[in-house]
Amino acid sequence: MELLDLPPELLLDIWDLFETTTDMNALVQTCHYFYDKFNESLYNYIIYTEACAKALNYAARRCPKTTTQKLLDAGAKPDNDKAGAPLCAAAARGRRDLIQLLLRHGFNPSIRDEAERAPLHYATAQNHPQIVEALLDAGADQDVQCGHGYSAPIWAIRAGNVQILTQFLNRGPAIVFPWWHQVTPLGWAADLGRTSVVRLLLKRGHPVDGTDIDSDGTPLAWTARRGHAKTVRMLVAAGADIEAGNERHERVLHFAANGGNRRVVSFLLDKGANPNVPDDRQRTALSWACSAWVRNEEVITELVTRGAETEWKNTENGRTPLATAAGLGFDTAIKPLLDAGADPTATDNYGCPPLVIAARAGHAKTVMALLDHAPAVDSDDSENQDTSPSQQNFPCRRYIDVPDRRNCTALFAATMLGYEQIVRILLSRGSTAIETPTCTGRTPLSVASQFKQDVLATGDESMENIWALLNGTFEGDTEPDMRRVEAASKEAKAYDAGPDIECDSCQGGVAAHDIHFHCDLCLDGDFDMCLECLLSSANCYDVTHVLHKMGMVKGRQRRISDELIYQGTTTVPVT
Incomplete structure (x- = not known):
């Protein structure tokens, strides 16, 4: 007997045995008879479940x-x-x-x-x-x-x-x-460069200089940061204040410089924006351009040719625009800054010149840009100039071995942190600081000799190569490998690049194989200090605190001495 021949009462009993709408739907779709008989029952079942x-x-x-x-x-x-x-x-x-x-x-x-x-x-x-x-x-x-x-x-x-x-x-x-960021509607449209929306909102009376609840900036500042040149011109034409600042005194030109769009920066300067007005941390538009996420050396050139001061130091770390660019690896910014007269010896709050800053940050291309910079030759005198590589005038090379206040040179920093390509660059450009001692008495040659075996044990041959380069026993080409220089520069710019430990006194990296000193109280127990800073009379934030001597033990940074090194101590063991 087929299913269709079953009595209706028996079919209803079968229907009641189904537990899922899938089974019910399968029966309903079998033929028109079952559809007419059970479709309403299927919908009723769905409704009440x-x-x-x-x-x-x-x-x-x-x-x-x-x-x-x-x-x-x-x-x-x-x-x-x-x-x-x-x-x-x-x-x-x-x-x-x-x-x-x-x-x-x-x-x-x-x-x-x-x-x-x-x-x-x-x-x-x-x-x-x-x-x-x-x-x-x-x-x-x-x-x-x-x-x-x-x-x-x-x-x-x-x-x-x-x-x-x-x-x-x-x-x-x-x-x-x-709810999380109360930007004005005009600010949203300007930030995204929606010119048609900006035009509509302006016609509807939205204030052209209306700031958001958080007072982060005006619509002009938002769109200048994004580099939307057309929207910038539209807002300025509508009466936007080009010198409007937020609670941190960050101006429209600051945002534009940080956005890296030369056309926007040039337009604002044409409209009278002052390139030398600082924010609350004494950062001018040039400083913003040198620390921009969107890096564009054309913005730097535009600012310096329009009167931006190159020696203005911020209060954050006392760095000039040149030092800021050096520390962040903005190598293409070096030439326009030096061409504009930036001082390559200007030190920051920690006594570090730009070359030392770049070297200890691992920015090989920036080190090369500093040392290989040659001032532009006047076209009238170009025929009389000897432009052979050996005779060119590279002013920064005269300061290649200028140390920071701890007497650490660029060569020492690169050696200690194992930056082989930077060591090659420095030696090939004339560095002679191979045995120049720091305030601790350590030299590039001594630390390379001391740590080469420790570093080699980790599978890294850089320190052994550096030691051979310094003592003249390296077999092979001693010039920097440009492919590796490029790779090292990209690695140094990575988000999580740099040493795992940073000295909170000089802001420099501490090599994993070197000793350092740790305070369990300052910075919520995260205060570290390198040996050079300790012996140059640096302190943590409270002179009553004690510092623990730390070092590498079985591949991990651990306390290597139960002795507490008090602040103010003038002598501590180096090893």
Whole structure:
């Protein structure tokens, strides 16, 4: 006997044995007879189980409007929290007819789905202005924020959608700020370079110099930082103040220099921006350009040719723009700064000149840029100049062995930290500080000899090569390997580059194989000091604290002496 020949009562008993909607649906789709017989039962089962919201959501995404209509006719209710998803799904897919159907059945137009987004967010993101209008007519709250704190109007600003943003502004001109960063609507549009949105907001009366709640800057500062030249010109034409500053006295030109866009910097200078006005840490626009995430030496050239001072020191670490660029490995900034007269011997708060700063940071290309800089030759005298490599005038090489206040030279720093390519560069450019002692009496040659076996045990041959280079026994080419110089420079610029331990006195790295001294109290127990700083009478933040001698023991930095080294001690064992 076939299934179709069974009595209806027996078919209903079989139906009652099904435990999933999948099994029920399989039977319903077998033939028209079963569809007519059990389809209503299938919808009723869905309505009175937890599958209701899931079915509505699926129908809104993939099924004809009639499927949703049947679910609603069967008694599907919009009062379930999960029932917000069908309206969101329909809005995302531009199903205006389905939106109207769901709204007529009482679905909340402002409800958020499990992704914490409301229907207005989806309609805005997918550019469905008619659905936006329908939702607003139904009373949707345009100020409802998504999980990231953005309201639908902010989504329209971010997408540059003028039509939908106009719809929101017509309903309510005030736009709710994100909860985590209350930037003005004009600031959002300017930051993203949405010129059409900026034009609309200006026409609607949004203040051109309105700062955000956090007072981080004006819309002009935001767009200047991003390098949106067209938006910058539009805001300036609308009356934006080019000298407006935030609570940290950071000016528009500072943001522009940090953004690395020469056209924006040049435009602001043309409009009268002062390149030598500092922020609260005494950083000028040139300092900002030298520490920019978006590095562009053309910005440096533009600033110095327009009167930016090269010797202005910040209060953060006392570095000039040249020293800042050297410490961050901005090698292409070296030439325009030196051409403008930057002093290669100017020291920072720790007594370090730019060459020592670059060497101990591992920036091989920057060290080379400093030592290989040759001043531009006057065209009238160029025929009389001897331009052979051996005779060229490289002014920075005269200061190649100038030490910091601890009497540490660039050669000592590169040797101690195992920067073989920098050692090669320094020696090939004339460094003779092979046996120049620091304040501890240590020399490049002595530390290379002392630590070469320790470093070699880790599989690193750099210290042994450095030792051979210093004592003249290296077999092979002693010139720097440009391929490795390039690789070393990229490695030094990496986010997590540099030694694991940093001296909190001189801000220099401490080699893993070297000893250092640790304070368990300062900086929440994270204060370290190198040997050279200790013996140059440096202190931690409290002279009553004691310092523990630390060193490498079985591959780990550990306390190597129970003796407490008090601040003010004038002699400590080097080894």
